[in-house]
Every structure is written in structure tokens, then in C-alpha cells.
Amino acid sequence: MTHRFPIKEIARQAGLGTATVDRVLNDRAHVSPQTRLRVTAAIEELKTQEAQLAARGRRLFFDFVVEAPSRFSREVKAAAEAILPQIGAAVCRPRFLLQEVMEEEEVVAALRRITKRGSQGVCLKVRDTAQIREAAKMLTVAKIPVVTLVTDIGVTDRLAYVGLDNAGAGRTAAYLISRVLGDVPGQVLATRSHERFLGEEERESAFIETLAVLQPELQIIAVQGGSGVDYETSKLLSKAIDGIHDLRAVYSMGGGNRSILSTLEDRGLRAEVFVAHDLDRENRELIFNQRLDFILHHDLQLDIKTAFNAFLAYHGLSSEQRATPVSTVQVLTPENIPP
Template identity: 30%
Template sequence: MDRQTPTLSDVARRAGVSYATADRVINNRGGVAEKSVRRVRAAIEDLGYVRNVAAANLAQKRTYRFAFVIPEGPNSFFRRLRNILETARPEMLVSRVALMVESVAAFDAAALVGCLERLAEDKVDGVALVGTDDARVCAAIDALRAQGMAVLTLVADVQGARPDGYVGIDNTIAGRTAGRLLLLAHGDRGGRVLPIVGVATAHDHAERLAGMQDTLAEAGGRVTSAPLIEGRDRHDIVEAELHRRLAEDPEITAIYSAGAGNAGLVRVLARRAEGRPIVVLHELVAHSRQALETGLVDVVIDQRPEDEIQTALECLRAMADRRDLAAPAPIVPAIYLRENLPPAAEASQFGDPVHE
């Protein structure tokens, strides 16, 4: 007959204490003599007792409070993240998880630090943030962890900080994938790829760009990389700069957009009277989906934000429960062509194709 899983009552009996005393020791509530604490801990080890965290939290009516810090502005991908979180909010409350969605200006380190400091004062159980490489942001992340809060970086890792983990794609591999796709599209022909990033100092964009350029270089340099455009993830800047660069450099055969602002890119391509460059970009949102369907772009690399949010929530809950947590595996991105697009979702999920 299989041995039954030991209960807290078994622990109390083995230790020779009351159930209430054993419960106080298990849940670290104090007020127990050191001699009794030692006996309870010895009984736990002897019996192999494992605390049922979920049951304990349910009994205590504990509600987890997790905050997600997402850049605001016209970026459709970040709107998609916020929409996913807002949709999940009612369902998560049933599981005693209260979600807070905080918005800060994109690429604004001071605003992000201010938000993290407010969350520290509010003593939330965990934070997942889209960060930026800045010493002040790193210090704020480390301060949260020093207070015992779980901290994850989301979408882009933050260099110099020590979060509990990173949830997102491997951006270097994503860039290398883009480079391989561009080489395949060029065949035996030479070419010149125009990269577009938000800002060159953004860690995720820099990794994607480096991955793409390394892959092109390894192929012998028949396809090269042109000087990049910094669009600050704004469609108006991307539109103006791309229009200018295509007019100035007729040797450009391809575009790799590693950031956002791609509605501006699509508008430039839609106005071209002659053939367009090969185009690889990131994130399946309304305008990129429509551009694939109408043949204005060739490939969309999507980082599957639904999976990122689910993984982040699972990790935050595990850390709040003080459970051992292995480093989350990188999210494997989806590669979409016109032929393998998923069924169309509600427009609210993917963002506004006009104003991104």
C-alpha cells in the first residue's frame, strides 16, 4: 500500500505540539518557543512534509498583487500586451490574483524609476516590467528585490540589474532568424538591408540588429547592412526617415524593422509605384497583419505575448510563494507568412492600424 502524504496534523503529533503551534511554525508567524520550533522542523524533515502553499493561501484568503509596467504611447504591440492583461484580470481574480497595469512613457528612464518607487511603497507581491538599460532603473529593480518583491523583466532584459528572471524571446536568435530569412529571399543575389530600430541603445533592438548583421557577415558579405534608422517606435518618424532613405539609396533591397512604428513603414510601401524591398518586421498587430495579407511585407516575427504574460504570471506566483523556480525558458517566436496567418482576432487585441 502506498504511503500517504503527511499532513500538518501528522507533523503536530510527531512534534508533540498542538496543530495551531505547528501551523504558526510552518507559516513563520512567530510567537512559538524555540524548543517547539526545533521539534516541528525536525518532524517536517522526518516525515517529508511539504507545505501546500495554495491551500494555505486559500485558508488565509490571501490575494496576490502583481503589477505589470508597460510603455505607453502609439506602440500597437504594447497596447496588445495591455489588452491581454485587461482581458485576464477578471479570470485572475477568481484565483486570488489582482493585476495592476501601469503605463510609463517609452524610453523614459526617470518615469520608469518613479513608477517602480511607487510600487515599492505600495508593497506589491511582484512586478514584471518592460525595462530600459539605465543605471537608475537597475538600482530601482535591485531595491524592489531587496524588499523581498519578485521582479521579472519582460520583452527586453535589462543589463546591469539583477531581476529574478527574464520572460521573452532570445532577441539575438530572433535577429539571426531575420538575417537567415533575408539571405534566403535574396538567393544568390547581393543586396543591402536597411535596419530600423526604436533607439540603438535599447537592449532588445541592439541584440536583434547584431544577430541579423552577424548572420549576413557569416554568409560572406554578399548582402550588407546599411546605416540604421532610429524611429523611437513612432510611426511618423519611421515614415519620414524611411521615405528619405529609400529616395537617397536606390541600392536598398530589403528592410529589417527590429522595433515598432511599422504603420509608417507600411504607408511608405503602399505609396511606391514600383517594386518594393523585401521586408521582415516584428510583431503581429493590425497593420502588420494587413500588410502581410496584401503583400506589402514578407515576414512577421511575433514573440507570442499571450505566452509571455502566462509565463510571467506563473513565475511571479511561484516566487511570491517562495517556491524554487528554474529560469524561464525563452519564448519561441512564431514566424508568419501570408499563407500561415492565424485566424483574425478582434481588432482591440491587435491595436489600431491607423494611429500606431
């Protein structure tokens, strides 16, 4: 079967072998649905980027490995694709591995594949574990720069971290909750998507420390897990909220807010103030309907642009400074949501 793109090109974009791509294109057996989706996505990415191939300059492949709910992964991909036309120093070709849940072994295997096939830069939003750190170090040893997005990895030789000031976000959440509630006792539900995301850990630590100073009468009920995925978040939260009887506020650090709201309402609980993160489609709808009170947001396009600039500077294709200041948190309400 012929195709507008060579099999080698599709294989390189998808991060698969040519034989596997050939089986998919010819609709042969023994191909998983996930593999077919990767090939389909690679072809769509090639179509999107085709116009850039006429541009002058070096061609660079960048890999995005992201563990996040699909609602956030879509925002990452859209932000990357929006930035591409602004880059004149080179033709940049992003490749995306986006999954709602990626176990440690899956991340390590993916980073090993990238190391083997080569890349001009890897952008990571993954858990902070010893094995993942070693796999990231393997990339840097192979002269493949690594940038972490939104959540960092400890003790690595990564090139830069881009994303939100997580500690600042935690302090901001504590300030907002304390100002809304005033000097009253009660309980605050603080949820994280996973215990191994360093960014959420930083948010939680700063939140707990600041709220203890501002409103020491408030008791924090911490819940971790669910990966921000609705079903898993609901199941986990249902087991954890039996001890909640005087709910005053919710600080959701890792998503799954529709599920959190529904689970609480099923138990007859409603917070006086709900602080969430990120202006994705779900949160936009929730705050318009005044089910969320505040969204702590940052400019994801700016973060992705900073990541691309860091990669280009690494390869000597940009004179911009390599310094990558973290994004300042923006407090959004139903009255100031950007279009």
C-alpha cells in the same frame, strides 16, 4: 460622489493618492487629462476583476510598466487579462502603466512610486539604462520581484526574463532574407525603435553577424530611434535614407512598419522582402495585404503566464518550476496567420 468601488481601492489600483482620485470622481479642477485617464482605466480594471474577488486565495497586485507603441501595449494588456481566469492559486490584480514613450526619468519615478506603495511583482518592458537598473534593483531590495518582458535589463537581480529569443530572431531574419534574395548585392535597411532596448540590440547583433556569413555582398543600413511611433519613425527615416539607392530588404525590429513602408514608397523605394516583428493589429492587416512578407512572432499570452507563474512561485503559491525558457520564434506568412 458615491461609487461602486471605495476611493481607497481605486487609488490603490491606479497608483494614485486618495485625494487625487476624489478630485477626479467629483470632476474638480487642477487634474491633468493623464490622471483622469489613469483613474478611468483603474475603474475599468476593477470591473473586469470584480468577479475574481469571490474566489478563495490571497490577493496579489502586479504592476506592468511598459514603454511601447499602443498597438503592442494593447496586446500586453489583453494577454494579461486573458490569463487571469486561469490562475487559481490567488486573486491577481494587474495595474498597468503603458506609454508609447517613457523617458528614463519617468520610468525611474514610476518604479520609486511602486516601491513606496508596495507590489507583489513588477513586469517591465523598458530601456536598459544605468538609472533604470538601479531603480529595478531598489525594487528587489524591497522584496518586490521583477520580471522583464520581451527586452531585458542588464546586470540586475531581476527574477526572470520572459519573451522572445531575440538573438534567434535576428538569425532567423538573416536566413529568410538571404534565402529570398539569393546571391545578389544591394542594401538592407535594419530599423530599431531605440538604441537602449537590449532585446532589439540582441536582434541586430545576431542579424548582422549571420547575414555577413550568408550574404556578404549585402550592405546593412542601420537606423535607430522613433520608438516605433509612426510620426517619429517617419521623420527619422526620412533623414536617414538619402544614401539608400539599391534597397533589397527591410528588417524592422521595433515596429512602425506602416510608416516605414509609406516613407520608402514616397522616395520610390520598395524592398523585395520585408521582415517584421509581432502579430499586432497593424501587422496583421499589412501581411494580409502582402505588404509584409514575414512576421517573427511569439506567444505573448504564454510569456505573460510564465511571468505570473514566476511571481506566484516567488511568493510560495505555485509548485511549478521557476525556470523560464525563452519563446521560440514563429515565422508567419500570409498563408499561416492564426485567427
